[in-house]
Amino acid sequence: METFWEAFKRHGVSRRDFIKFATTITGMMGLAPSMVPTVVRAMETKPRVPVIWIHGLECTCCSESFIRSATPLASDVVLSMISLEYDDTLSAAAGEPLEEHRKKIMKEYWGNYILAVEGNPPLGEDGMYCIVAGKPFLEHLKESAEGAKAIIAWGSCASWGCVQAAKPNPTTAVPVDKVITNKPIIKVPGCPPIAEVMTGVVMYMVLFDRIPPLDSQGRPKMFYGNRIHDTCYRRAFFNAGQFVERFDDDAARKGWCLYKMGCRGPTTYNQCGSIRWYNGLSYPIQAGHGCIGCAEKDFWDNGPFYERLTNIPVPKQEADADRVGAVAVATAVGGAIVHGVASKLRNSGKKEG
Amino acid sequence: MKRVVVDPVTRIEGHLRIELIVDEKTGRVKDAVSAGTMWRGIELILKGRDPRDAWAFAQRICGVCTSIHAYASVRCVEDALGIKIPKNANYIRNIMYGTLQAHDHTVHFYHLHALDWVSPVEALKADPVATAVLQNKLLEKYGAISELMPDPLGHRAYPRKFPKATPGYFRAFQEKIKKLVESGQLGIFSAHWWDHPDYKLLPPEVHLMAVAHYLNMLDVQREMFIPQVVFGGKNPHPHYIVGGMMCSISMDNMNAPINAEKLAVVEDAIYTQAEAINLFYLIDLLAIGHIYVQKGWTYGGGLAKRRVLGYGEFPDEPYEDIKGGDYHNKILYHSNGVVEDFAKGVDKAKYHPMVGKDFTDPEVIQEFVAHSWYRYPDESKGLHPWEGITEPNYTGPKEGTKTHWKYLDEQGKYSWLKSPRWRGKPCEVGPLARYIVTYTAVKQGHVKPSWMDEMIVRQIDTVSKVLGLPPHVWLPTTVGRTAARGLEAQVGVAANLYFFKKLIDNIKAGDTTVANMEKWEPQKWPREAKGVGITEAPRGALGHWVHIKEGKIANYQCVVPTTWNGSPRDPMGGQGAFEECMKDTVVKVPEKPVEVLKGIHSFDPCLACSTHLYDTEGREIVEVKVQGGLPAC
Numbered sequence: 001m002e003t004f005w006e007a008f009k010r011h012g013v014s015r016r017d018f019i020k021f022a023t024t025i026t027g028m029m030g031l032a033p034s035m036v037p038t039v040v041r042a043m044e045t046k047p048r049v050p051v052i053w054i055h056g057l058e059c060t061c062c063s064e065s066f067i068r069s070a071t072p073l074a075s076d077v078v079l080s081m082i083s084l085e086y087d088d089t090l091s092a093a094a095g096e097p098l099e100e101h102r103k104k105i106m107k108e109y110w111g112n113y114i115l116a117v118e119g120n121p122p123l124g125e126d127g128m129y130c131i132v133a134g135k136p137f138l139e140h141l142k143e144s145a146e147g148a149k150a151i152i153a154w155g156s157c158a159s160w161g162c163v164q165a166a167k168p169n170p171t172t173a174v175p176v177d178k179v180i181t182n183k184p185i186i187k188v189p190g191c192p193p194i195a196e197v198m199t200g201v202v203m204y205m206v207l208f209d210r211i212p213p214l215d216s217q218g219r220p221k222m223f224y225g226n227r228i229h230d231t232c233y234r235r236a237f238f239n240a241g242q243f244v245e246r247f248d249d250d251a252a253r254k255g256w257c258l259y260k261m262g263c264r265g266p267t268t269y270n271q272c273g274s275i276r277w278y279n280g281l282s283y284p285i286q287a288g289h290g291c292i293g294c295a296e297k298d299f300w301d302n303g304p305f306y307e308r309l310t311n312i313p314v315p316k317q318e319a320d321a322d323r324v325g326a327v328a329v330a331t332a333v334g335g336a337i338v339h340g341v342a343s344k345l346r347n348s349g350k351k352e353g
Numbered sequence: 354m355k356r357v358v359v360d361p362v363t364r365i366e367g368h369l370r371i372e373l374i375v376d377e378k379t380g381r382v383k384d385a386v387s388a389g390t391m392w393r394g395i396e397l398i399l400k401g402r403d404p405r406d407a408w409a410f411a412q413r414i415c416g417v418c419t420s421i422h423a424y425a426s427v428r429c430v431e432d433a434l435g436i437k438i439p440k441n442a443n444y445i446r447n448i449m450y451g452t453l454q455a456h457d458h459t460v461h462f463y464h465l466h467a468l469d470w471v472s473p474v475e476a477l478k479a480d481p482v483a484t485a486v487l488q489n490k491l492l493e494k495y496g497a498i499s500e501l502m503p504d505p506l507g508h509r510a511y512p513r514k515f516p517k518a519t520p521g522y523f524r525a526f527q528e529k530i531k532k533l534v535e536s537g538q539l540g541i542f543s544a545h546w547w548d549h550p551d552y553k554l555l556p557p558e559v560h561l562m563a564v565a566h567y568l569n570m571l572d573v574q575r576e577m578f579i580p581q582v583v584f585g586g587k588n589p590h591p592h593y594i595v596g597g598m599m600c601s602i603s604m605d606n607m608n609a610p611i612n613a614e615k616l617a618v619v620e621d622a623i624y625t626q627a628e629a630i631n632l633f634y635l636i637d638l639l640a641i642g643h644i645y646v647q648k649g650w651t652y653g654g655g656l657a658k659r660r661v662l663g664y665g666e667f668p669d670e671p672y673e674d675i676k677g678g679d680y681h682n683k684i685l686y687h688s689n690g691v692v693e694d695f696a697k698g699v700d701k702a703k704y705h706p707m708v709g710k711d712f713t714d715p716e717v718i719q720e721f722v723a724h725s726w727y728r729y730p731d732e733s734k735g736l737h738p739w740e741g742i743t744e745p746n747y748t749g750p751k752e753g754t755k756t757h758w759k760y761l762d763e764q765g766k767y768s769w770l771k772s773p774r775w776r777g778k779p780c781e782v783g784p785l786a787r788y789i790v791t792y793t794a795v796k797q798g799h800v801k802p803s804w805m806d807e808m809i810v811r812q813i814d815t816v817s818k819v820l821g822l823p824p825h826v827w828l829p830t831t832v833g834r835t836a837a838r839g840l841e842a843q844v845g846v847a848a849n850l851y852f853f854k855k856l857i858d859n860i861k862a863g864d865t866t867v868a869n870m871e872k873w874e875p876q877k878w879p880r881e882a883k884g885v886g887i888t889e890a891p892r893g894a895l896g897h898w899v900h901i902k903e904g905k906i907a908n909y910q911c912v913v914p915t916t917w918n919g920s921p922r923d924p925m926g927g928q929g930a931f932e933e934c935m936k937d938t939v940v941k942v943p944e945k946p947v948e949v950l951k952g953i954h955s956f957d958p959c960l961a962c963s964t965h966l967y968d969t970e971g972r973e974i975v976e977v978k979v980q981g982g983l984p985a986c
Contacts, residue, residue: 048538057393059961060366061416061589067464068575068588075571079529083538088363092468093545094950095359101544122393125747126756129769131390132368133360134750134758163395163413170394192416192589195575247594248868252601255608277587278579281618287586288599288610292409294590300410304403 024071025203042207048080049206050105050113052144053087056137057130057164057173058119062155063089065192069199070279077199081206082114099133106147114205115148117141117158121179122171129171138179150184150211151176152201156294159187159218166300177218184211187218191294194271196279197223217297219269228283228291229265231273234258244288252288262306263290270295354383355943356760360390362953364465366417367391367960369919371953372761373935375943382949385935386763387919389770389960392726392745399909404430404901405595405873407909411897412590414911415961417460418891419589420453420581422911425886425897430595432675433884433901439866442597443671444856445584447848448619449591450666450888454845455626456577457891458784458838459634461957463570466835469951470641471555471563473530474547479561481523487558488518492632495639495819499631501811502847503804505854508620514573514628516566516636526565546945554648559640566633573629579622580849583615597868602860611867616857623849630842638839639819642832646820653831653952655933658696661786662775662917664707664896665689666889667805667848676885678709685805686844687794688787688889691775695789698825699796702789706799712885712896715740718912721772724765724921733924735774738898738910739883763922772920772929773912781930782893782917783956785837788813789828808847812840831934834955838891875904890914892957915959931956 005018013021022040026033053063067074078084084091086102093101105113119137122129127136145151153176156162164173177185188201201220204212212220229235237243238257245251245260259266265273268291272283284291290306293299355377360370372386399410407430412423424446431438438446533539552560578588584600585591592599603609666686673679681689693703711717719735722728728746729736736742749755751762761767772779780786791809794800802810813824816836820827827833872878878901886897893914900908920929928936934952941948 048536050538055368057391059413059416061413061419064416064419064589067460067571068578070575073572075568078540079533079568083540085538085540085543087541088361088368089366090464090541091363091544092542094361094363097544097546098361098363125745128747128756129392130368131370131758134358134370134753136756137368139756163398163410164393166398166410168397170397171392173393191413246870246873247596247599248601248866248870252599253603253609253865254606255610272587278575278582281579282582282586284586284592286610287584287592288601289586289592289594292592300398303406305406305409306403 025207039207042209048083050085050109051082051116052085052102052105052113052148053116053118054132054140054144055088056117056119056121056141056157057171058155058157060089060118061192062118062157062198063087065195066198067195068278069195071196072199072203074199077202082202085113096133102144106144110147112149113147114150114152115144116152116154117176118154119157120161120165120173120175122164122173124170124172141176141179145180145183148183150186150205151180153177153185153187154198155193156189156191156299159189160297162191163300166298185218186211186214186220189219189224189295190270193295194275194277196275197271223271224269224295226269226271226274227266228268228270228273228285232265232285233273234285247288258285258288258290260308261290262304262308264293264296264299264302264309265291266309268293268296357943357946358760359946359950362950362958364468364954365958365960366415367958369953369958369960370761371931371935371949373940373943373946373949375940375946377943380939380941380943382935382938382940384763385932385949386761386767387929387931387935388761388768388921389915389919391960392769393961396909396911397743399906402906403904404433404899404906407899407906408593408595411911414913415959416589417959418453418457420449420585420591421888421890421895422897423591423593424450425888425895425911427593427595427886428675428888429884429886429897429899430901431884432886433882433899434595434872434878435674436596436869436872437671437673438597439869440671440859440864441602441856441867442869443668444852444859445598445600445867447667447852448623448856449581449584451845451848451852452578452580452622452626454891455630455842455849456574458842458845459570459577459629460574461891462634462638462835462839463567465957466954467563467567468545469947469954470645471560472547472552473542473560473564474534475552475555475557475560476527476530476564477534479523479527479557481520481527481561484523484558484561485518485520488516488562491636491640492516492518495636498635498639498815498843501808501815502627502631502843503808504627504850506620506850509624509627512628512632514625514632516632523561523565526568527561530564546942546947549945549947550941551947555641555644559644563637563641566637570629570633573625576622577626577629579625580619583619584611594868596870596873599868601867602865604860604865620853623846623853626849627846630839630846634842635839638836639816642836643820645832646822646827650832651827651830653934653938653948653955654696654829654833655935655937656779656781656928656930657785657789657829657834658694660691660693660775660778660780661695661789662691662707662780662782662894663688663787663790664887664889664894669803674709675887676709676713680887681708685803685848686787686791686889687800687803687806688790690790690794690799691780692790692793695793696825696829698823699793702793702797704790704793704797704799712887717776718896719774719777720912721774721923723772723924724763725768725771726766727771735777735923738896738912739900739908741910768921770916770920772923773917774923774927777923777925779920779923779927779929779933780917782914783834783838784841784891785828785834786893787841787889788837792824805844805848808844809840812843816840831938831952831955838957878904892959893917913959915956918956919958919960931958
């Protein structure tokens, strides 16, 4: 198999551009600039990793998100960085030849391929609510997981269950880690996940040949370490107690905080506030709608969406959102006072000097 | 006779299996079976929820035609509660919808369909210099198609996305493919029937050009969806609200979701859509389609020859309601109707309008389950969506075991799809259906044509001239189905330019309202209300039916395009459009039915859409076994 650098050379990419690309990727993955040489070295020596991408009960929004990635472009990922050997959405082949190919790839790269799972298996009716090649998807998943190095659970379906697992979960749909327990699973939740988060996870894995550091829930820390609330550009309005009270009111036109409209930003861990969607173009809060918490477990049953947060379960959070808000406001006010005092002192000092 | 199974069918959304009974001597497909192989139950999950949240749940029915189920959902809730949205919200929603059409059709053509027509293996044989010459020739030959798209803005100085016609460009793509082949890691191109004789129909240079554009458009498609990201905050799955849009407009405050800078971003993206469709998509489509038609590829029409159905789209201005009929007074795209026997000629075709009352009439739209894995008390009859029952009744295959199939049982039950019917008859839906209905409605004088209807008629007449065939011959075919989709993508962009201008003009006139919040609080709703939300999804006519009781969803129904097209047989023996299309196709190599894949892909199947769910009654349904049907109205 050829390495990235070889693939890039084939593309006619100069060494200089290759280094530039490696630098961008390093930043994308949330790594310090000092890591650039490591990334370059990894890209020079790593061959393209085979990926088998299977679909259970889902809506394909994860695949659609993946192809929206701009840095890196999905075409570069699919053609030069990984080898996407099986995918319901993009594979040219169909039917038996494709199934045979999947088995061949598994055998050839046993222990070395990545299994990407979009959607989840239903357990009801012996798994026959989702059928692939005349067999339950559940069997397809277990079989494909057998020789995988690691599993990526794309989106909230594979990570948590998502919409088909919302009450009353008619098909008994379950997340991937409920049926595969002997493999490392990287959860990349979101409905869908942000495109550059998806390609960022893939990049990390293929470049460093290891899974990214995960939090206690199995999510890559680099992308799920912050609440949207903490990185939201409207946070200042929350701190100042300036809220939208009704859609399209005066406050909405000023871009004030959507907390009172039911925004789940305070309890949702995702990158919407920082890297945003479409390379920083926007995210739901920027378009004037509260976050619905689509990267969080069971978010469908934590509604209604327009009801202000009060008692929804929040892991590892000291207080409910109201109290967090109150504390934040107090701190902000305190900070302003301290800041005011300091500048007064400075000014008075100047006068004296 | 040979029975051929293709499962999974790839390059679609969701899970689909097809089985063919082929006469090996003639290559004729004698019978065909299409089975939806997934079921999720979204409508069951919607019961008891806040109707203002329904759009978010419904949207997750499909992430490929993302936004369309949210659209149908807010429309049905607004129809139930009597909410009229503001002008700006209507224009913005139309732009979001037109953007979906432009994007979805483009991605379908290149990434889900193109590899049925062109091959990377054949592309290796092409001469890059000759390919560059060919690209220029094709732009000359078919380029006039872009003139059919009106541009009321006229802001683009010159195209930014333009097909490159240099040998170096094509050589780069050829080199990439060559290296993939040599490395032994073919990735997405692995294991396909590239040796099929159909791939010899086109010269190698057409293959190289189209494969280059396949990759080029994979990079460009993301930019086409930018208007949804600006107005809806993300894509896939942008946000909506009942009552209009949440993206407030201000020309004074740059903090507003929509300001002058954001409008410029939207405008630029609309022009990107225009260039991708006019200069890449339509040229490639005409080049490939023309050759196929010349080589006798005029089959695969199937049901489209006999009966098609559409609902209508693009309300020019806000409407009072859908079920009362005002929606159809306001639309620009008059695809609302049923047309029978178009293949006999546009003059001889029978036209039946579809307007407000037809969506609540229990006799017009019904679903049957005789061959679906559901149970009705009387399976010889169909039920209107408001009276439907969903009681799963999985019976297994004809041969094989319950969980390991060999062959499905077309005499019995064989699909997780129901069978929607119009007055008891199967219909094809989708861009082709819409084009047949609109063309017939205009040519027979049933509607006063809007500028959009006129554009569609001009498109059809232009392509008829190029092919040298009348519309009733080339339209109801597999090529025609693929062509109608491309032409409709161009209409989507034309609509975006048109509604963008209306939006700007309205803001200029001082109106910045985007939401009607008068009936936001459930206290202001009637105790009980019912609504219909209809739209034209990229894949065809889509309807949501809601019943709201005491501020909660009492019942929610969706009848979606791929259920119409991919449905199993009805008790009267009528077959859906997939099965009819396959039966109207000849295969050269029975065990490698590329021709059938072309036909199935030409519908752009979306199985998550079609098999989500239908109905239920109100109680706990963890045990789905025994839901009786609650007559919902």
